[in-house]
Amino acid sequence: MNRLKHKILDEVKEDLEGIETALRENLSPHFDLVREIASHILFSGGKRLRPLLTVLCARLCGYAGNYDKTFSIIFEYLHAATLLHDDLIDDARLRRGKPAAHSVWDNSTAVLTGDFLLARALSIGTETGSLKIIRIVSEITENMSQGEIRQLMRKGNLNLSESEYMDIIRCKTAVLIQGACRVGSLIADAGEKEESALSDYGFNLGIAFQMADDLLDYTSDSSVLGKEVGADLKEGKLTLPVICSLTTANSKERSDMEKIIKSKAFSVEEFETLVKMLRTCGGLRYTEQLAEKYVERAKDALSVFDPSKTKEILLNIADYALSREA
């Protein structure tokens, strides 16, 4: 485990425990099958990044009440619901190193459990009694489904542009992390300045996280990643490392890459060849640098807050976005 991750986990240990408790308590009144399936996705080693951000952002804005963890799980539910529907769409075999829910149960169960978690997230949202929070949660949901539909429409499209890619990751990842941070400030009844700063922090962090995720698909191995390497490509999803490399490649390189990309049943060797080309064509480096820029923006957004332990954790989380291995 890398050092930064260790440090962060050490400092948020109690918060994470509180979040686990809130998740378990919220699910427990529900009948068996729903709980079982929801638990499969909810308790299989997720990072709890989103609820953790809500809790930390609320604290950064001076919140000292008891509802931060209760409300924070909205964002884990939304995340889990998306994963359930996503894995089914991508026909993914592994999720977090375990078989994806739709291959343990069936597609129908995965769809319905996703629906249930979505509905639950919105119910918890209404419990906040804040119209603003509810509006944010429903906008996130709408954005995420639109992002997924756009991604699906573009599947297998070798001409996907960088701006189309940015639009997809904004919808499918950044708005959720942004919402988790923004709602943290709202739970704390923070002012507009703080709300806007944490909204910026979350948005930029979300973009950086997704870019790092997309990089890992080319640079990690499957035992660490908990899912198949090259999975994005096999699903026909073009991400920034490839998009950028296809643009800068000469025509010979481009046609070599396209051949591998189009043959979705590429061998390990072919995949390694492709990764080498992503390196020589600069796609990996470009993505890393852009992600770094977003991390810097996320950190800059926190400048409105005085130094504190919580602020430092949030800064560390931003740095961790790029240094993580899975």
Next chain:
Amino acid sequence: MNRLKHKILDEVKEDLEGIETALRENLSPHFDLVREIASHILFSGGKRLRPLLTVLCARLCGYAGNYDKTFSIIFEYLHAATLLHDDLIDDARLRRGKPAAHSVWDNSTAVLTGDFLLARALSIGTETGSLKIIRIVSEITENMSQGEIRQLMRKGNLNLSESEYMDIIRCKTAVLIQGACRVGSLIADAGEKEESALSDYGFNLGIAFQMADDLLDYTSDSSVLGKEVGADLKEGKLTLPVICSLTTANSKERSDMEKIIKSKAFSVEEFETLVKMLRTCGGLRYTEQLAEKYVERAKDALSVFDPSKTKEILLNIADYALSREA
């Protein structure tokens, strides 16, 4: 077209036009594919029963504003979202006489469009600015997904009890129609007495509608029904006509029925034999009588309102629940 239906449609013509307009306007700012797919399910001859009930219930409570139709489409969206996920789960070929969305596009698109419509419904809900309405909408969503999961769990179970059946149709049908009516009263700022009366009306109407629907699966033919006859049974769904008949049948009858039910690829002749047995064992009659009871309860619930044209339409809709042919 039967007379009652004709009469109702004549009286609500303008309302239905207003609802269509609201649906089209709400979808139009959305990008092409979402609109296209959502339109496939939204504009394929649905009855618009749910939004119509919202509009009528608001009017019955004296509402004279301009937002009834805008808000009423929440319930058509929720309904359409469920149909999209449902058809996929049941692998239905036809819906309202047209190919089901997931066979025109693919499963993924159907899942994501369902998610989008669900999210849209909740966004419109937040636009009401009423926490109570939002809470109702999110509770409906939660209930519906639970009902679907329960139905899925019980698929193919020949021992499904009447009370389990009632629980399933309550969740998957009655709570939505109940919510549509109740929200109508809330849009009109009606008192508790009116809210509770319309809530009862909607609940009982919803149960009656679902029972009538379940009867039609055995008594209608597919050109009228717009979906395959015997579809419920082919999907392993036991409904009241069968549940009741299996209970009252002697052991020879029961084993004959079970044989047909278990062989999901039953012929038209076998299906007709089964329908005859549902008649002799009393399952069809029992379901009709119970549905009639719920229609009476729905109509009784309206007794708190003075006579009016709107009240009469609502009474007619309740009667129509049982007389409809598709």
